[in-house]
Amino acid sequence: MANYREILRLHSLGISNKQISAACHCSRTTVIDVLKRAAGISLEWGSAKDLSDKEITDRLFPPGLPKPCYKMPDYGEIHKEMGKNGVTLSLLWAEYCCQCREAGELPYQSTQFNKYYRDYVIKNNATMHLDHKPGEIMEVDWAGQNVCITDTDTGASIKSYVFVAVLPYSGYAYVEAFISQNQESWTTAHVNAYKYFGGVTRILRPDNLKTGITLVTKSETVINRTYLELAEHYGTAVIPARPRSPRDKATVECSVGIVSTWILASLRNVQFLSLHELNEAIAEKLIEFNNKPFQKKEGSRAAAFSEEKIFLLPLPPRPYELATWxxxxxxxxxxxxxxxxxxxxxxxxxxRKV
Incomplete structure (x- = not known):
């Protein structure tokens, strides 16, 4: 319990509330409340110093005095609002205070409001800090599993590489196969992904491939020139995953594994004679994948994407055209x-070099 006697004594010496709270090991809110109550009953240090600690406590907080009842916020709804772009705890606290004033209820201070929110996040889901805002990030990568195409002239197997783009908020994915992992394939995959999603995210997060990122160090990130032009054309920012930080790309890494199982593994016994034929089969499986119900929650990726799509930036009038430097x-x-x-x-x- 706070030392009310010491709070009154230090206040009489002209000590600031902040210094009193530090000296008495209590919050500034407690100091302010004690001094406000003391002023309300005209209790000053001159008359309080002759009283016992219990008498001071009883005067400041008379027995039977009802404790103030604060309005507990709906943290489930608050956490849902925190998933939207531009929404902060400060904004939600201000709105909560306005609602309490209109209803004649007592709101918590911002520090207590924030503390209860942190407690809610820890109690309900230890991984909530990985939540993403709708329309914020598109994560991209090449799948580790390849699909072979049969050459109709020689009968030889031609290896194809599978590009995967995922929107972490909804889990909605785009998948396409290419004969190469070169710059042209990498760029074309992005253009087609944006077209498939019907919009652009604010952040583009690739792995550290040379077709996307030239150099990554602790102090510098050098983006491939063509990739930077692509980002500028679509009005997005390239923020690559940090080296040796798989949690930066947890969603796409997980989705790549799911795609490999759901789409690629299901096509393992099918013979494809062209890249076009392969991508047609992938497109059919992709529709099934995005509409497949979630296992641990209601809805599907497609249903979640219908909510996320309104937060995507609009596509430019024309798609990006590749320039090779x-x-x-x-x-x-x-x-x-x-x-x-x-x-x-x-x-x-x-x-001279040009």
């Missing part, structure tokens, strides 16, 4: 060669 040294004949064709440049660039 190369570096060449200008020869003495003031020409550069690319794709077996020569192009002239101003002679001032001789022996």
């Amino acid at each position: 190369k570096i060449a040294t200008v020869q003495y004949n003031y020409h550069i060669s690319t794709d077996h064709h020569n192009y002239s440049v101003p002679y001032e660039y001789i022996k």
Whole structure:
């Protein structure tokens, strides 16, 4: 229990409430409440110093005095609101206070409000800190499992690579197979994913592939030039997963595993004669995957995506067109060669890299 005698004594010396709370090992709210009650009954240190601790307590807090009843917020609804873009605890606390004033109820202070929310999160789900806001992030990666296509001329198996894009909030996914993991395939996959989702997330989170990220260190992240142009065209920000931090891409890593089981494994005994044929089969399985009911909660990825879609940024008028960048040294004949064709440049660039 707080030392009310010491609070009154220190206040009489002109000590600030903050310093009193530190000296008496109690909160500033307690100090303010004690001084307010003391002022209400005209109890000052001059008259209180001759009273016992019990007498001071009984005067400040008369026996039988009803304790204030604070309105407990609906933290289930508050946590749901926290999943929306731009919503903070400070905003929700202000709205909660307005509702209490309108209903004539007593609201908690922000510190207590925030504490109860943290307790709610810990009690109800220890992994709630991994929740994502709708329309915030699109996570992308190549699946570890490949699908083979049979060459109709030679009968040889051609390996294909599977691109996966996931919206962590809803779990809604896009899947497409490519013959290569080169820059063109990587870029085309993103363009098609945005078209499939019908919008753009605010953040694009890839793994640290060379087609996306040139260099990642503790102090610097260098984004591939083509990938940066793609991000600028769609108005999104590229924030790669940190090296050796799988929790940064937990959703896509999990979804890649699910996709490998649900889509790719189910097609393991099917022979495909073209990439188009393979992607048609993947598209059919993808519809089933996104509409499959969740195992541990109600609804499906498609149902959750219908709520998330309104939070996506609009697509640009035209899709991004790939530009391949190369570096060449200008020869003495003031020409550069690319794709077996020569192009002239101003002679001032001789022996310079362009």
